[in-house]
Amino acid sequence: MKIKMEIIGFLGQNAKTGSKDGRTVMNFSVAHTVKFKNEKNEDQERTTWVNCQYWNDKAEKLLEYMKKGTLVCCEGIPSTRTYTNATGQIVASLDLNVKDLRIMSSKKDSEKQPENEAGQETEESFEIRPSDDL
Secondary structure (H helix, E strand, O other), rough: OOEEEEEEEEEEOEOOOOOOOOEEEHHHHHEEEEEOOOOOOEEEEEEEEEEEEEEEOHHHOOOOOOOOEEEEEEEEEEEEEEEEEOOOOEEEEEEEEEEEEEEEEEEEHHOOHHHOOOOOOOOOOOOOOOOOOO
């Protein structure tokens, strides 16, 4: 059985690259916020953070696009882990080994989308897959 997960959300900080065993990895966190009403009909929101790892030699070239506030769509294989944080609490973490990455727009772009000839807003995006050449 294969489990896949897709998450669309905003980067919580600028992505960082590193190297492990001679391979390039880009690490970043994605926030996904859900808005809802509680039992008292009050507006609430819940944010889930996903720690992402993108193992790809093209990761260095993507850093200029992977800034805090950028809207991304990531698809990959999820995993969970627990650890003890600095205050001694046991914390659960949701991680994603990203296979496909789509940069939807930067935070600046999402404030004002370009308009097409019909006066409708358009959304620019591009997708990076392991087989793509940059």
